[in-house]
Amino acid sequence: MASQQMIGGYAFIVGAIIALIAGLLAGFGRSGLLGGIEGWVPLVLVVLGVIVGILNVKDKEITNFLIAAIALLGLAGTAGGLVTIDTVIKPLGSVLAAVVQNVAVFVAPAALITALKAVKTLAAEQVM
Structure with a gap:
C-alpha cells in the first residue's frame, strides 16, 4: 500500500496539473474540450486540496505554507485584473x-486544513 506521503505527493501533482490544464483551456475559451466535465473540475480540485492539506503539510511547514497560501489567495482575488493584459x-x-x-480553488482547502491544524496546536499549547 502506498504511504500517506506518496498519496499526498500524487494528490499535489495531479491537482496542480488539473488546475493548469483546466485554466489554460478556460483561458483560451476551450473548456468544452473537457467533454462536459468542466463543472466537476472545482470539486476535484477541492477534494485534492483537502488531501494535500491533511497529508502533505507537516507541523514545521505550517507557517511557510500559510504565508504562501495567503499570497496566492490574495492574488486570486484580484486575478480578474489580469484580463486587461488581453x-x-x-x-x-x-x-x-x-x-x-x-x-486558488486547489490551494484554499489545503490552507483551511492547515490553518485549523495551526489553531489546534496553538490552543493545545495554551492549555498546557
Whole structure:
C-alpha cells in the first residue's frame, strides 16, 4: 500500500496539473474540450486540496505554507485584473486569470486544513 506521503505527493501533482490544464483551456475559451466535465473540475480540485492539506503539510511547514497560501489567495482575488493584459496580448490575461483562479480553488482547502491544524496546536499549547 502506498504511504500517506506518496498519496499526498500524487494528490499535489495531479491537482496542480488539473488546475493548469483546466485554466489554460478556460483561458483560451476551450473548456468544452473537457467533454462536459468542466463543472466537476472545482470539486476535484477541492477534494485534492483537502488531501494535500491533511497529508502533505507537516507541523514545521505550517507557517511557510500559510504565508504562501495567503499570497496566492490574495492574488486570486484580484486575478480578474489580469484580463486587461488581453488588450496587449490576447488571450494571455484571460489564461493567467483562469490558471490563478483554478490554483486558488486547489490551494484554499489545503490552507483551511492547515490553518485549523495551526489553531489546534496553538490552543493545545495554551492549555498546557
